[in-house]
Amino acid sequence: MEMIADILLVAGALGAGFYCYILARRLSRFNDLENGVGGAVAVLSAQVDDLTKTLVAAQNTASSSTDSLGELTDRAEGVAKRLELLVASMHDLPDTQAAPAQSPAATPQPQPPAEEENPAGPVFKRHNDAA
Numbered sequence: 001m002e003m004i005a006d007i008l009l010v011a012g013a014l015g016a017g018f019y020c021y022i023l024a025r026r027l028s029r030f031n032d033l034e035n036g037v038g039g040a041v042a043v044l045s046a047q048v049d050d051l052t053k054t055l056v057a058a059q060n061t062a063s064s065s066t067d068s069l070g071e072l073t074d075r076a077e078g079v080a081k082r083l084e085l086l087v088a089s090m091h092d093l094p095d096t097q098a099a100p101a102q103s104p105a106a107t108p109q110p111q112p113p114a115e116e117e118n119p120a121g122p123v124f125k126r127h128n129d130a131a
Contacts, residue, residue: 031038 030036033039033042
């Protein structure tokens with residue numbers, strides 16, 4: 001009976017060793033930096049770093065664009081105020097460029113168009129050479 005127990009213990013130990021060997025191979029393939037998940041994790045990590053740098057650059061550009069647009073808006077508002085003042089001051093000026101008043105007799109009247117023989121279009125006439 002002792003012998004059977006020892007044989008079963010050795011068989012169990014060999015089975016556990018074989019199982020550990022297979023798991024070790026699978027784990028090494030899993031963590032492989034070229035083909036496995038380890039490579040995918042490394043690539044994704046590099047992409048996250050690149051995206052972080054791009055995001056920071058985009059935020060800086062957006063911030064500078066916002067500042068420049070704010071300055072341009074302020075300038076435009078100032079110019080609009082000055083234009084409003086200029087237009088308002090133009091209403092206060094006397095009208096010096098107005099044309100002198102003309103009498104109705106001096107105004108040329110449009111002539112009616114001359115009447116044509118046939119306003120509908122050209123007419124073909126026969127010429128009598130015998131007359």
